[in-house]
Amino acid sequence: MMPLRLLIAVCALLVVGAVCAEHNPAKRLIVGSEQDYPPFATGLTDATAGGFTVELWKVVARETGLNYTIRVKPFHELLQEFKEGKIDILINLAQSEERRKFADFSVPHVTVHGALFVRKDHTGIRSENDLAGKSIIVVEADIAHEYARGKAWGNKLILVPTAADGLRLLASGRHDAMFVSKLVGTQTLRQLNLLTIIALPIAPGATQKFSFAVQKGDAELLALLNEGLALSRASGTYTALHEKWFNEYEFKAPGLFDALKYPLPLLGLFFGYVALTYHRRHNERRKAMQGLAESHHMLQTVIDTIPMRMFWKDRDSRYLGCNTLFAQDAGEAGTAGVIGKLDSQLAWRNHATHYRSGDLAVMASGQHKLAYEETQTTPQGENLWLRTSKVPLRSLDQQVIGVLGVYDDITEAKRAQEEMLLASMVYESSSESMMVTDADGNIIAINPAFTRTTGYAKEEVIGKNPRILNSGHHDQAFFQGMWDAINASGNWQGEIWDKRKNGEIYPKWLVINTAFDAEGKPYRRVALFSDITEKKKSENLIWQQANFDTLTGLPNRRMFHARLEQEIKKAQRTDRQLALLFVDLDRFKEVNDTLGHAKGDLLLSEAAQRLQSCVRASDTVARLGGDEFTVILTELDDTRGIDRIAQAILQSMSSSFLLDGEPAHVSASIGITLYPEDSTIAEALIRNADQAMYKAKSQGCNRYSYFSRSIDVAANEGAAGARLDQEPHPTLPEK
Structure with missing residues (x-):
């Protein structure tokens, strides 16, 4: 037959094992024990802490594997630090409704009563009703202090740090009474040898249930303490400690030897009591056998299920x-x-x-x-x-x-734990920035890469909205589109410009994914992003090199073709004209061969700047290669301004160039074609301007010539000397 003791051990083992699996035993708990409150707590320092409650705590801590440090202080200081969260456990706190607001209590380990202590010569106090207007001593923050505040005892409460301080003060004759636990007061009087103080035969206040107290809501730690207390009782340790610390101070009922001192009628009562007790125990034994059978069945059911x-x-x-x-x-x-x-x-x-x-x-x-x-x-x-x-x-x-x-x-x-650990390692060590928000969009976690990228530390962003990163670079429509995609599919990715803590605006590639709960509602949103500043610089450099001339900084042949196509479409939409100019430098080869390629490059750079100064900001100047340039004149209402620009270019190019102190002279030949008169196709316009430029050059250089159909016919027939429908336009005198 399995004893009830085994059932208790099994239940305690299961609960403690489960709680230990979740509770972190490596954490060092701060445990508070008050100064000089015998027999519960003795000693005035951490090193000298003793007493029933201290020894019971050590047993419970050993049973449950808890690490701890004991702090011994006056009770009111302990209670204040407990309320502030600086102390994890108070090992001797009497339960009350007020204290349940900030603490959770274990099962009581001792139940005692309060008592009023007075001097033997003080005969004016016989009950609580006599305390009105009296000077009453209590230990500060003690349960007696809490009780006294609720009574109509006036404002003459005298607060002391320990029971010993209060009883000495009472013995000095300056106050009327002290309210404290009877057990504590009796033991303290013996230690101090104060023979003039007595406890009145009344028990003011409610029963005092002393327990272990933990911070409100710490259910795991409370479960550990309760099970540790259960194990201490099951092992007999609690009983041994109780006998050690309390039997000496308890009043024992008279035994048989004492009863024999009383008159014979009391002996009759005693034997009658024995007979009654025998009868009751016989019935109790029968009920116990029945209970044992039920316990056996209960234990077997627990074991099987x-x-x-x-x-x-x-x-x-x-x-x-x-x-x-x-x-x-x-x-x-x-x-x-x-x-x-x-x-x-x-x-x-x-x-x-x-x-x-x-x-x-x-x-x-x-x-x-x-x-x-x-x-x-x-x-x-x-x-x-x-x-x-x-x-x-x-x-x-x-x-x-x-x-x-x-x-x-x-x-x-x-x-699952290893997977979580791996995920945590990836999260912490990833070079990609990560941010997790709750369903309301508040940041709940970031990784170190986030801090490196944004400059924000964890404590600066937790609980805040990611809007703190907003650079103002994007309009409301951009974000509306992003959230439309997230709400529809749960994810979004794209390029976005954000702002670092130092105010720097930078580009990043952002990926947002949503984790849903069991009901399909958004639970978490995870954002991963990387700084693409260097990538953007590289892309810009590649784009710049692919579309612009490295020597002059002007659009190159590729960009010129794209611009021309773009401007043709714009002119078509707006029903306006544009002109395309082909500019070729005269005698550039002579300068290049005579002064060297370095000087030739300087001349080309200077020529590019002069060309740009002759046109509007909306116009395009490009270098096709060598000494060939093009100019796109856009948004023309008429062609009257074309001649002026062509004359300005001829004049600018014919002015002397100073190349590192050496003068050089060139001129320009310009071919001009018009959209839409000459053609609406880009390639045809390019060919037209090229033919007109060669016509100007054949007429003696330093001049410009408009395209005409006769030029096109002559080019197609191979008649290089064919006459144009119009003469070349006037030129500046050559230098």
Whole structure:
């Protein structure tokens, strides 16, 4: 028959194991114990802390594997630091409705009553009603202080840091009474040897239930403390500590020897009481047997239905019992196939030595080993992760007779944890900036790359909207389109310009993805982006080199063709004219051959600048190569301004060039064609202007010539000397 003690141990083991799996035992807790409050707490410093509650705390901490540091201070200081979150646990706090607003309490470890202490010569106080207008001493922030504030005792409360300070003050005769726990006051009087102070035979205030207190809402830590207290009671440690610290101060009921001192009628009452007690115990024994049977059934039900593997062994590590899940893992059809066997006879025989070593350690130390992780390889070669807890199995006389254990298969959880760790490593070490927002768009996480890119630290952006990065570069329509795409498909990507913390505006490539909850609603949005400043510079450089002449900075042949096509379409839409000029430098080859290519390059650069100065900003000047240039004159209402521009170009080009101190002289020949009179096709216009330029050059250079149909006919017939329909336009005198 399985005893109720085993049921308690099983339940405690399961709950503690589960909580330990989530609670971080490595965290060092700050534990508060008040100064000089015997027998609960003794000592005035951290190093001298003692008393019932301190020793009970050490037992609970050992049972649950908690790390801690004890802080000993006056009670009111401890309570204030607890409220400020500087202390994690108060180990001796009386429960009250007021305190439940900021603390959660364990099951009480001691229940006591308050008492009024007065001087023997003070006869004016017999009940609480006599305290009105009296000078009453209380320990600051103590439960007695809280109670006294709620009574009509006037404003004459005298606050002291410890019970000893208050009783000394009372003995000095300056105040009327002290309200404090009767047990604490009695013990303190004995320590101080104050014979003039007595406790009145009344119990003011409510029952005081002293408990461990944790920060409001810390359910995991509270569960650990409650289970640690349960284990201390199950092991008998709590009882031993209670007898050590309290029996000395409790008033014992008279025993048989004392009763014999009373008159004979009391003996009759005593024997009558014995007879009645025998009858009651007979009934209680019968009920206990029935309760034991029910407990056995309850324990068996727990063992069979618990969602964990459970087992117990004797001192030789031979199995005494297990549940069905454990038997299945062991490769047996039922629990009967496990009982009496060793680990070397079951499916995990390769781990038998390791398991035996763990059993021996728990039995030898008599200490629990909770929620530790270990691996196991199945006969099929699969590697499993287990979370195991073992406790000593004890007899009724507290002798260790074996080991009781539970374990759970956490393989999937471990894999998920490793995946999360890997994801976290990627998140933290990624060179790509990452930002996570909640469904409302508030930032909840960033990675280090985000800080490197934007300049914002984590604490500067958490809880804020990503609008803090807005550069103002994009209009409302841009963002509306982006959010339309996100709301429709859950994702968006594209180029966007944002602003760093230092105000610098930069381009980045942004990818936004949405994570949805089980109901299909947006839960998180994840943004990944990278600074593409250098990429944009490279692209711009490549584009610049592909479309502009490196020597003069003018559009090159490719860009010229694109511009001409663009301007033709614009002229077609607006029903306006444009002119195309072909400009060829006369005698440039002579300068280049005589003065060298470096000087020739200087002349070409200067010529490009002179050409640009002759036209409007809306016009295009391009270099096709060598000494050939083109000019696109756009948005012409008539052709009267073309002659003026052509004359300006001829005059500008015929002026002397100074090349590093050396003068040089060239001129220009210009061919002009008109859209739409001559053609509406770009290639035809280019050919027309080229033919007109050669006609001007054949007429003696330093002049311009308009295209005409006769030029086109002559070119097609190969008649180089054919006459033009019109004479070349007047030119400037050559220099």
